[in-house]
Amino acid sequence: MKNIIAPSVLSADFGNLERDIKMLNGSDCTWLHLDIMDGVFVPNMSFGFPVIESIAKVAKKPMDAHLMIVDPDRYIERFAKLGVEYITVHLEACTHLNRTVAAIRDCGVKAGVAINPHTNVALLEDVLPYIDMALIMSVNPGFGGQKFIPQSVEKVRKLRKMIDDSGSKCLIEIDGGVGEDNVAMLAQAGVDAFVAGSSVFGSKDPLATITFMANA
């Protein structure tokens, strides 16, 4: 598979969550993306530990937790205990970001840092040596189903150059408004991992959509 596809469980049918997670288990996706929202950092709330525990019991793919919450340090250990592969925190939510990413790695989890659409990618430069993934938000976080912000492509190109020039192995993930129509262009710009919520769960054939995106 060429591209890492991380379907966002936020767009799943929560009344049939087990069915949807099993569908993803049998798909060409690489990760399951968990969008955690606290109603403070973003103007919406999503789901918490009881739901994540249920997902973890059924999931056969690594989980990629995207924490859109203030003071994420409080929950790093709990996410680590649930066996997530990545914990991604927002640069805008962390006063001591270097300490936070170190705490994630100390728990044996890969560390990611996300930036909002208004945040300059240059701000990632000093944390790049300490992280496994940088997440470019291509919508304002808080809701699925929003329109892709076109300026995000240039941010990906800049970040790709920063990463390649530094010799880092950090992955680039993109999140928001990603689907079959823009995945190839984004891969070309340098994205490694693609979060896809409504484009997967809103598709008539989610398995085919995931396969298409994974090979685009």
Ligand code: DX5
């Ligand atoms: C937005 C979340 C996204 C979102 C993606 O706050 O971080 O992961 O669910 O949804 P789509 O793919 O529908 O834009």
Ligand code: ZN
């Ligand atoms: Zn997300």
